[in-house]
Amino acid sequence: MTAASPPEVLRAPLVVEFPFTRSLGPVQSAFLTGLRERTVLGVRTGDGKVLVPPVEYDPVTAEEIRDLVEVAPTGTVTTWAWNPSPRRDQPLKTPFAWVLVKLDGADTAILHALDAPGPESVHTGLRVRIRWAGDRTGAITDIACFEPYEGKTGEAAGPHEGRFADMVTGIIAPARLDYTYSPGRAQTRYINALSERKTVGERCPSCHKVYVPPRGACPTCGVATTDQVEVGPAGTVTTYCIVNIKARNLDIEVPYVYGHIALDGADLALHGRIGGIPYDQVRMGLRVEPVWTEGGRYPDHYRPTGEPDADYDAYKELI
Amino acid sequence: MSKEPVAVVGIGQTHHVAARHDVSIAGLVREAAQRALADAQLTWADIDAVVIGKAPDFFEGLMMPELYLADALGAVGKPMLRVHTAGSVGGSTALVASNLISSRVHSTVLTLAFEKQSESNAMWGLSLPVPFQQPLLAGAGGFFAPHIRAYMRRTGAPDTVGSLVAYKDRRNALKNPYAHLHEKDITLEKVQASPMLWDPVRYSETCPSSDGACAMILTDRAGAARSPHPPAWVHGGAMRSEPTMFAGKDFVSPQAGKDCAADVYRQAGITDPRREIDTVEMYVPFSWYEPMWLENLGFAEEGEGWKLTESGVTELTGDLPVNASGGVLSTNPIGASGMIRFAEAALQVRGQAGEHQVDGARKALGHAYGGGAQFFSMWLVGADEPAS
DSSP: OOOOOOOOOOOEEEEEEEEEEEEOHHHHHHHHHHHHTTOEEEEEOTTSOEESSOOSBOTTTOOBOOOEEEEOSEEEEEEEEEESSOOTTOSOSSOEEEEEEEETTOSSEEEEEEOOSOGGGOOTTOEEEEEEOSSOOSSGGGEEEEEEOOSOOOOOOEEOOOOOSSOOOEEEEEEEEEEEEOOHHHHHHHHHHHTTTOEEEEEOTTTOOEESSOOSBOTTTOSBOOEEEEEOSSEEEEEEEEEOSOOTTOOOOSSEEEEEEEETTOSSOEEEEEOSSOGGGOOTTOEEEEEOOTTOSSOSEEEEOSSOOOOHHHHGGGO | OOOOOOEEEEEEEOOOBSOOTTSOHHHHHHHHHHHHHHHHTOOGGGOOEEEEEESOGGGTTOSSHHHHTTTTTTOTTSOEEEEOBTBTHHHHHHHHHHHHHHTTSOSEEEEEEEEEGGGOOTTTTTOOOOTTSOOOOOHHHHHHHHHHHHHHHHHTOOTTHHHHHHHHHHHHHTTOTTOSOOOTTOOHHHHHHSOEEEETEEGGGBOOOOEEEEEEEEEOHHHHHTOSSOOEEEEEEEEEEOOSSOTTOOSSSOHHHHHHHHHHHHHHTOSOHHHHOOEEEOOOSBTTHHHHHHHHTTSSOTTOHHHHHHTTTTSTTSSSOBOTTOHHHHOOOHHHHHHHHHHHHHHHHHTOOGGGOOTTOOEEEEEEEETTTTEEEEEEEESSOOOO
């Protein structure tokens, strides 16, 4: 005889993505506009070093630096690492080398990709040049990648005004985080019970409070909640607000009522939408029950039960 | 061994606005830091360490911005720390800097906080579409509005109190050149006629979205002696936290806030805050939080905070001016907002608040909170060196 295996913990992908904007300031603006014009700019520091990519403030003296210089599109690999399996949005679709390249005329190296047939063809000291992108917008991707180059060494750094027609002053910097989300064992139990239209909380063995939704532990006592307790289905609106702003990616018409609902038997309120009643007639103490939709994982909203309102003293500790 | 006394000798802010497209984040923080150095008549070389704070990275989508800001803040070759406690971060950042001095780890520390909201997504950056959960999202206002309704029910406060706070803070902002909102034609009627966003919270009772940074130079007793302007002395500082939600949590007046204030008052020897403290810079992102925090911080009995607001006690001309600077309701670069409270409290006791100076301010409280009303940070600053 074997013990029953515990129910599987739920898992699902969670992608968080925003197209953030970034103001460049004078130095990055010159650098990225320069790339659009096939011109690589660095900045000269107080001690005469040329930094590529350029920075706004001297790393040694902390002074503002604006002394831009043009460097060559050719350079030398100072170190590298082979990338055998490029990922989404990386510079090249085929295997490539990540390289640090010191451009001719620069004192620091820039990170980019090197298009090379295999790791055996890459070495520190390899001479390379920029392969420009065909469609350039004023972004680091205007350098498509680096490629091996046998020609002569580029010119030393020369002064540059950093001014171009139609300067790029801002960029869009998408950020994307790819997670696998799991709600954990306690919430999996809760979510699975919801699919049977039951709300099951968990009681703290120490303070005896019933948590809905459960988190697996009592945040006050710091001990595991083990005792499962079915609560509701009805509850009391402890407080609420009327939302007049439409939420991003949310298909709910405004105005709607965002309520805190203490289900009967629960020791703290959960949040839900109150429907089945004009929004301006919702009140604290209103008795409500869940409304389920076919196949829904949770109640779509809560509606009045028709019972008399709860007395304030009966729920004021749950607000 | 007793603690080293801590003095604020330099304060710098940017002119807070909706969008600073002319500067990078580095350029923005640089402005505030240079103004603080100029105020203290110090140079980058005088700074021993840098303590920086901002709200969550995903607001701007810039991961660990402190690393790239080291050049702009003269931190190369020096210790640099990042603090993160949600909306209270500006306050806790200053306290970490203060602790480095009181513990004699460093003599002079630059502390700075910022947010560039025009390049961020503060409304939805933290409201993630979590799988298996009901997608019922209402933004920050939707989170706090129900607690405001609970306060109104609990205290019987008339529903006009929130508009009085907003009207006061927006008028105070007119006297503060660094404030974001300068609504020259503001009237109480306009506040009360503004659209309901998250009933009971109206548009004019909510904070704006700002780009801005705030910096302070903190130093020890020897540094204070060299200060060209009168310093503000730190008489007490504390942080407290509690879970976002737990059975028995009082969202209207969180226990962590009460405990934090009590700790600060104990350190500062304050027994009657209402009488002994001259002015308060408190974190009020939605107008009703003024009466709520007046109670939470011990300036009024429970249920009585709104009476101070309604009777004009918290006006610039009242006997406990609250948010003489215009507060978060007039300026909100989120990560910096807490530090601006701390810095404005210090400006008041230094007598350098300009047009929004509270006459004779000798002791001022700076207050910040964040998360789901779960992180608190506060300091009390005075014109006189604290008795050791």
